[in-house]
Amino acid sequence: MEPLLIFPDPAPPALAQALDLAGYPWKAAGSPEAADRLEPEDGWSGAIIGADTDAEGAFALCRALRKRDLPFEPVLLLATGAQLTELELREDLFDDFCLAPFHPRELEARLAHLFWRTGRGTRPELVEYGPLVLNLETYQAAVGGRPLDLTYMEYELLKFLATHPGKVFTRETLLSRVWGYEYYGGARTVDVHIRRLRAKLGEEHANLISTVRSVGYRFGQSRWGV
Amino acid sequence: MEPLLIFPDPAPPALAQALDLAGYPWKAAGSPEAADRLEPEDGWSGAIIGADTDAEGAFALCRALRKRDLPFEPVLLLATGAQLTELELREDLFDDFCLAPFHPRELEARLAHLFWRTGRGTRPELVEYGPLVLNLETYQAAVGGRPLDLTYMEYELLKFLATHPGKVFTRETLLSRVWGYEYYGGARTVDVHIRRLRAKLGEEHANLISTVRSVGYRFGQSRWGV
């Protein structure tokens, strides 16, 4: 995803933190010129302009963005309650606004709605580990760019393992956590599913899942710290 | 100025007072039927739907408003912070939202911006995905240039799927989002409608809707980056 343009520079800590947590990449710029310099190849995916500290600079940047022809970036304005009346004459400079100080969840919801409105989808929820990518929304998986055709249980098992990289799970644990019922007697079940997973991962990536003899299985490398 | 439609009925005192102070005329309605009865000659100028007390009723009213052809009213949703995540799949039901409890000035600013925006016709009227085109104004659909003769439910289902490409939906989710009621027992209903859709899409494009075994259905291909 292309980054968001943030004003001012440096970005307010609360804003930076909220964006990082939500998984939006961003770059801060303090002026239209700086924004031009920092602009990525494919343009910005949008902009969040903080008007609460430097209102004049903020509106100047909005104007600069709006002057460009295409592609059009959605602009989200951050403003204090006292600035609300100032917005009246500047409706054309932004697409949505959020009162500062803001709640991270509200910011996230506004970004999502803004992107939806302007025709860009929301970000998919991804689980990534090395070459492996799981898209939780579309139930699809890929390793090294190659899509994997996994069955339901295979996907669930891989998802569980990949969300706990490095950790070793016994067969009993896997049965109860992934399958969801108590352990009866089918420990072979886990083995076979692991085998099918390794087969589909391909020779090259089969070692993503390692066997810990007498214990169980581990996804990815072991963790010595953390 | 035409009045605003308010939900629920009676209107929350804070909302009524804020609108009166700001000079917006309004009428409250507790259901889609009541809204129809109260509707003025020239239609509503917009709607403010409070989802903080009766979420189901609120979304039902939104859906009813969105189903009407023209003229199109901008919808402002009032929601609590806890409801923010629920909005994700309902982006199409509103044009802006305001957290409750709200500050009158923020409400006023959002209304002003909303009217400004919609006065310029920034509403999406076409949904496109690959060979598929849905015209939301005329309720027509076409795939690969060939017009599709869809029934009402088929169109609604396809519209919902096509506005969330790549994402997998369970039958329960589809029932509640497209049909609008809670899941009773008719999961087959979804299957059959999917089947009819695929039949009408034609052999060539039937694969636009894919089955995700043990999960549900997905429209279009996954989104890996964007």
Place this chain on the structure above:
DNA sequence: GTCTCTGTGAACTGCTTGTGAAACCAAGTG
């Protein structure tokens, strides 16, 4: 009244999944 749309039950089909058995392997042990 006639027609289309819509929802539901039921048969059918194919794939997923679990399981036992056999082959295989690594590491002790005499």
Place this chain on the structure above:
DNA sequence: CACTTGGTTTCACAAGCAGTTCACAGAGAC
């Protein structure tokens, strides 16, 4: 080194389940 033992991988197969398809009936529109 040969043998044993405990664990893991691999294979083949059968049962069950999820999805598809069909047929039909009620509801609602015209």
